[in-house]
Amino acid sequence: MDQSHIRNLCIIAHIDHGKSTLTDRLLEQTGTLAKRDMVEQVMDQMDLEREKGITIKAKAVRMSYRARDGIEYELNLIDTPGHVDFTYEVSRALAACEGAVLVVDATQGIEAQTLANLYLALEHNLTIVPVVNKIDLPSARPDEIAHEMENLLAVPNDQIIRASAKSGVGTADILEAIVARIPPPRADSTLPLRALIFDSKYDSYKGVVAYVRVVDGELPKNKKIKLMSSGLEIDALEVGAFRPKMVAGETLIAGEVGYVATGLKNVRDIQVGDTITHSENPATEPVPGFRPAKPMVFAGFYPTETNDYPLLRDALDKLKLNDASLTYDPETSAALGFGFRCGFLGLLHLEIVQERLEREYDLDLIATAPSVEYHVLKHTGEIITVDNPAEMPDGSEILEIEEPWMHIQVFTPKDYIGAAMDLVTTRRGTFDKMEYLDETRVMLGYVMPLSELIIDFYDQLKSRTRGYASLDYSFANYRASELVKLNVLVNEESVDALSMIVHKDYAYARGAALCKKLKEVIPQQQFPVPIQAAMGGRIVARETIRALRKDILAKCYGGDVTRKRKLLEKQKAGKKRMKRFGSVDIPQEAFMAILKLDENR
């Protein structure tokens, strides 16, 4: 393949704006997949991806397209995750491309994540092919949205393609625009090999498979290669392309996208963003932008059944094979026993891992409320990091606590500026800037602590803006805050897994809201159960769960003992899903209660 006939691209779109459907159409039109082999969302192979309509793992596919000029082009489409949790992964995928198809829903307009990813694309000097999708929907406003795109993205209106990925309208135009507008890769085949890793996966036959874009040089099979960050040397056991299944070839030339199989057992050895070169005649400089995966959000995962601990460990080991950004370390909780403190890129990542553990490994889990990583400076001068509120040292030992702050961007119709502003200020956020996107929509910029962002912020934002607002965020810096630890006592005993770190000014309100919520989710016991929130030795809030006085089955009619027994079995199973703490049964959801606090200010 002539390098000038290669086009490397990705698709940028907000969730539900039609990325997967457009991908499906492109695969179909280029004959990469026959219509009969098409299932919806071909690229999203995980059940979770299909269910949630999102892309979790980056993927790549090579298509052959004979354009109107009669030339056959090689199109490498890299499918990127759309969620902000995976911004770094997205940036690496973008670095592997020369162009991006920007898809905007004709009924919804530009959203926060679209714009965030678009900015990322522009940073990487990608050529944008703008598309207004879903033009055939009754509520579509293609001209208005095109106008919005023109204003915001500075793309000439006449270049914006009107399409309906669902019906296939505009697909041909998009393919032609990709070939005509996106430049071929500028890669020098004479230089030493540099291949950028933009994702990896574990394959039980081939070992770890790296998804790569050859930036310079050539990557043939069976040659010794080296990972530039670690110096690890391995054999390129197999190289090839995704069509969309892996098809082995002889070599990957400069500018091409494909895969290299390494036979490695641990996905951690192949880190996203790292550069592959040859052991002999290596490149001097790696592709810039590499950053080891760093978890931002932490939570304790505990098996409900103590005996399942080894199962949980094995399951985490297996998930980790394909998820380099997941971290986990054993931890012990007085309340929950043995478990793991797991680190995630963000809340969605946490949720995905938890769901996969429960579904794919059939584990019953208790997850503690998510926390961030605090930097704690002690009077002794020692600095420690704390990612588990239970392990926060006593206030008397602490000189200062720093916590991560984030830049956040909220896109919202201007009618909801007040609502969004209100929410942000109750979460310690401070206003940064406001820009009008058009006459009706604005972008609000704030800085706010990550710890506030992960406590139900997005759901609250959605509900206060009737679902119209969208959100994007990125790490800003660590800042000192006046933080205190809130302990929760159930039946006079402290439950470590329920403790949380809050700003001193919020301790009373959060404590009260948490006690109230726990009162709702902890079932009545046979005795009254006090629930208290304490700061240091001082009780700041209290609720009491009334004693359970009645638990009788209705009439056992006409000898239907089976039904009666089934009801009792259900009750027994319910008890088993709870953790017994002292003499109180605490259900799973209690540990996540912090996430759903209804603070009536």
Add this chain to the structure above:
Amino acid sequence: MRAVEQIRAFGYNRCVNSEIALFVFIPFCKIKCTYCDFNAYANLARVMEPYADAVAQEISDCRLQIADLTAKSLYFGGGTPSLVPVAQIEKILRACESRFAFAPGIEITLEANPATADETKLRAYRALGINRLSIGVQSFDDATLRRLNRGHTVADAIEMFELARRAGFDNINLDFIFGLPLQTLADWRATLRRAIALAPEHLSLYALKVEEHTGLEHQIARGKYPKPDDDLAADMYELAEEMLDTAGYAQYEISNWTRSVGVGNWKLDVGRQSNIQLPTSNFQSRHNLTYWHNEPYLGFGAGAHSFFERARFWNVLSPVEYIEKITRGESAMADREEINRELEIAETMFLGLRLNEGIAFENFAQRFGEDARVRYAKEIEELKEMGLIEMSDARVWLTPRGRLLSNEVFWRFLP
């Protein structure tokens, strides 16, 4: 029969595979009550006769190896059995009689709802040999009855009770429900007073449970009525225990009381003495005791349940489908569950503990060849600690608190 012999007669090992209880389900109702999730229909009157034919046929065709079995009880439950013409009841009863030997003094119960039977009908029941009437009164408050869509008044209920007495029924049960929508403790006290004043032989008091897909569930979801208050229901239950005790009614099961005739304020107190004395004139429901003793029974009719030779099995729910199947000569069985030893032990425990007399260790040992105290040492200890059960050398039984929290006790005995 002496008291001790009588207890033996209802003991665990004697009845197994020798005496049996028979149940007949009648799925017809005049109207559907808002709380009801039973297999009962208000618009199926047209199939009453074919239904009775089908039940009679199911009984005659019963192919179980039970040639030498005698029936100790027969129970017409519903639905509203009293809604069905006497001739149909007679047809079914005759079928039972010719298929099974009736034990001397067999208890034959029929459930009746107020305003569905006149004196003639009640006399006819009596003439058929029906000797126990169970009247669904539910409440002695007209407003409450209207809210429940019961289709009768307090006066109708009292009239039926008096007609039944006049027709010669000397063993009458009244059914009540407590914890009903908008019902206050005072309402309930008034209902209990009127019930006691009638001096029925037997009282059944059930706590309301809001079942799924019922009219009541919908009304509560819509906010027409408040959600049931468990604390109030517990107060009502305790009030009933107290008032009935004072009035000379002895509780023998979580929801059931009998008038203790001839023994004054005789109290069932099995805890302190292992040599139990029961009232000689016993109005306890022999049919229902079969369930609580986990002894065999056969059920006939749509959705009816049976427990026989280590299996539970039940018929299809739909009356129409039931009739069709029986008419075609097919079995009406919908499903079947084998009861292994572990399940049988668990069921024996949680059914037996419903009774105030509880579980007799000797009976348990005779039936299962092991000591319940050993098998359930941990559970018994824990429940004693919680104050939900008490134990003597001979028995284990629920405390008053344990009766209100019985599920907390029962699930612990499941395998």
